[in-house]
Amino acid sequence: MLYLVLACDVLFWVFLVGGLAARYAAGWRTLGGVLLLCVPLIDVVLLAATVLSIRNGAEPTVWHGLSAAYLGITVVYGHRTVRWADAKLARRFGEAAPPPRPKLYGRAAIVDAWTSWLTFLLAYALSVGLMFGLVVLVGGLDEGAPLLVWLNPLTKVLVYSLLWPVLTTIWPGKAPEASEKG
Known part of the structure; x- marks a missing residue:
């Protein structure tokens, strides 16, 4: 199972x-689209293989639990990663304008920090749900x-990462001062 996750x-x-x-590099937009559509299919294959392994009588291992943890994270972050990389290359190859720089101070910083943490909370919830689904x-x-071994590190990341939005809420930062020329 470990090798399948890897x-x-x-x-x-x-x-x-x-x-x-x-x-972008080769200009084969259709092939590029087809390959990018294969990205979420990898999660489907991993989920099916994990469930079939368990259903066919395999001893539940920590690696089956890793599969569930990995799936929860990739379902939430996989599409974001593809969108981010696609936007970066679209800008690099001149097909899109660069976005305005985000304001990471004040209220915008607080919203960004809590949005990031809530996104991980969703990934955590999916991972835990999949682990307990396998337990059932x-x-x-x-x-x-053994399937629940990954609860410990995932929960630690969830709890420790809560420090960032809490601290950002307390100290959101100040707007940079405009430099005056003259």
Whole structure:
């Protein structure tokens, strides 16, 4: 299962880079689009393989739990990563104007910090939901305990990352002062 998770992660980047290279560097927009559409299919393959492995009687392992954790994160962040990389290359190859620089001070900084944390909270919730779904699939906590090993590091990241929006809310930063020429 570990090798399948690693293969899916490698394939994510292969399809992303290949799709963007085909779209922008080679000018093959259709092929690039098809390769980018394969990115979410990797998650479907990993989910199906994980469920089939468990249903076919495989011993539930920590790697099945990693699969669930990985899926929760990639479902939430995968599309964002593809959009971000696509926008970067579109600007690089002159097909899009650069966006205005974000204001990362004051209220905008607070909203950005809480939005980022809530996005991770969604990824965390999906990961935990998938882990507990696998526990139910294997017949309960007695057999499914190894699946929940990834709860500890995910929960730590969730709790520690809460510091950023809390601190940003307390100290949101000030607008940069406009430099006066004259």
